[in-house]
Each structure stands twice: as C-alpha cells, then as structure tokens.
Amino acid sequence: MKIRNSLKSLRTRHRDNQLVRRKGRVYIINKTQKRYKARQG
DSSP, X not given: OEEESOOHHHHTTSTTOXXXXXXXXXXXXXXXXXXXXXXEO
16 A cells, blocks of 8 residues: 555546545555555545
C-alpha cells in the first residue's frame, strides 16, 4: 500500500479505482488490480 499526499492522480490511473473514507483516512481501493491500493497522509 502506498501512502501519498494526493490521491487524485492515482484515482484516474485505472477505471476500477474507488475513493473511500474510513475512520478519517482516505483510501484508494481496487478490486480487480490489487496494486492500486493507497492511503492518504
């Protein structure tokens, strides 16, 4: 899992990327390509 300052650029890299907020943190999750997984901050 990558930890990035800005997730906006990561979200557009694959069409299945989803932006999810959990417990005050922002995550990118992708069910089909598991390598696009990131957390903000």
